[in-house]
Amino acid sequence: MADPTIHFPGSLGELLQIRKRHPEAPVYAGGTFLLAQRSARFVSLPPHLITLQDVDELHRITRTERYLEFGAAVSVRELLQLGSGNVPGALRDALGHVGPPAVAGLATVGGNLAISGRLMTLVPVLALLDTRVEARRQGRSRWIAAGRVHRTDGTVDLGVDEVFTRVRVPLSSWTKQVFRRFGSELAPDSDPLTFCGLVRSSNQILEEIRIVGSAGTPQLIRDKSMEAELVGRRVPLSNREVRQALELFGEPDGDLSAIQRVRMRRLVKWFLLGLR
Ligand SMILES: Cc1cc2nc3c(=O)[nH]c(=O)nc-3n(C[C@H](O)[C@H](O)[C@H](O)COP(=O)(O)OP(=O)(O)OC[C@H]3O[C@@H](n4cnc5c(N)ncnc54)[C@H](O)[C@@H]3O)c2cc1C
Known part of the structure; x- marks a missing residue:
């Protein structure tokens, strides 16, 4: 050869x-x-x-x-x-x-x-x-x-x-940017999950909010309808507003393990409750 x-x-x-x-x-x-x-x-x-x-x-x-x-x-x-x-x-x-x-x-x-x-x-x-x-x-x-x-x-x-x-x-100006990662995409058994949240607010009003998750699988986990629903709200969000947002977010689609699903919902909740 x-x-x-x-x-x-x-x-x-x-x-x-x-x-x-x-x-x-x-x-x-x-x-x-x-x-x-x-x-x-x-x-x-x-x-x-x-x-x-x-x-x-x-x-x-x-x-x-x-x-x-x-x-x-x-x-x-x-x-x-x-x-x-x-x-x-x-x-x-x-x-x-x-x-x-x-x-x-x-x-x-x-x-x-x-x-x-x-x-x-x-x-x-x-x-x-x-x-x-x-x-x-x-x-x-x-x-x-x-x-x-x-x-x-x-x-x-x-x-x-x-x-x-x-x-x-x-290079947009974001009021808050959060990144978290669990496990590794190279080790599917580690239940990998990457989470990112971006927020732009002014005078405590949400102007833009974006949230994404990835389990390493080809589809990103993102719910634009939940994001749209939150725009214009005053922060901090009430427990009720966060609960409603999570209802909209629902169960993440795709080939996810139970751990990845629960973790993703918890991260969304934690991110929303932390908005100031
Ligand atoms: C110990 C270790 C730990 C790692 N941890 C992580 C981690 O935590 N997160 C993570 O994301 N990755 C991780 N990786 C994987 C890897 O290091 C990264 O994904 C890295 O960014 C790949 O880039 P590279 O330049 O080395 O790609 P390469 O190995 O050179 O290429 C990867 C693929 O991309 C193609 N490619 C590369 N450049 C181009 C281009 N410009 N156009 C078209 N095709 C292209 C190649 O043909 C190949 O198919 C890890 C790797 C190791 C060895």
Whole structure:
């Protein structure tokens, strides 16, 4: 068998060309997920592999008043190093949960979004923040909402010759941002659950509220009708209002364990009761 070829494109143009020529070749970003998935002791490489390490465009970070935008190969640690003034608090907390420090130095956001079959730690938070992700192939660019990167069957909405290139996070001003995580998406037996809540209020009136949960399964847990019902209410919410909101929220849909269902409802209740 021929030796594997590892491609090191030095620019985005070159990356897209190679991707077109070798659509079957896996993209290697930080490699933390790809390597963790190997079943044998030694890594067996596919005939072609494309690494993103030398593609400058994928490592850039820019911040404007409205957006934080970064290349898909920016690492979790690089984003954490931007400091709290530059990264929304809930996203910072989520980034802080992606693996131990050695993993965070390699793990990329593009890689986190591109894992098929499950939603990793960053996905629900990025979705709640209205993040968009750019997918490119030669001659075409399109932007996908982070919450729609995964189809309902868990596959990633990425064509064979496409690659995630940029991530754009709107910088809205939130009065309260909360992130909590239990278990790990890599260990389904740990009943993983990620929770994120965002609130904007003014003069104690709720102007916007967003709540999402994820059990790592392809569907996010979100009830926009409950959120809409709460907008315009005065905080703190009364026990009665929280009870009514929970009735609207109902039982989370999808393939969840009893622990995940109970935990999600408790987190929603705790979040709503804590609004000031
Ligand atoms: C010990 C350990 C602990 C971990 N803990 C967590 C955790 O708590 N939470 C969590 O979310 N993850 C965790 N992970 C998994 C992993 O580290 C992260 O999900 C990470 O963000 C994956 O990014 P990566 O760059 O390493 O991806 P890679 O391993 O390089 O790639 C992952 C997948 O994405 C594809 N891909 C990568 N970049 C792109 C791109 N730009 N365009 C298209 N496809 C692309 C690859 O082809 C591959 O299919 C852990 C991993 C380890 C080893």
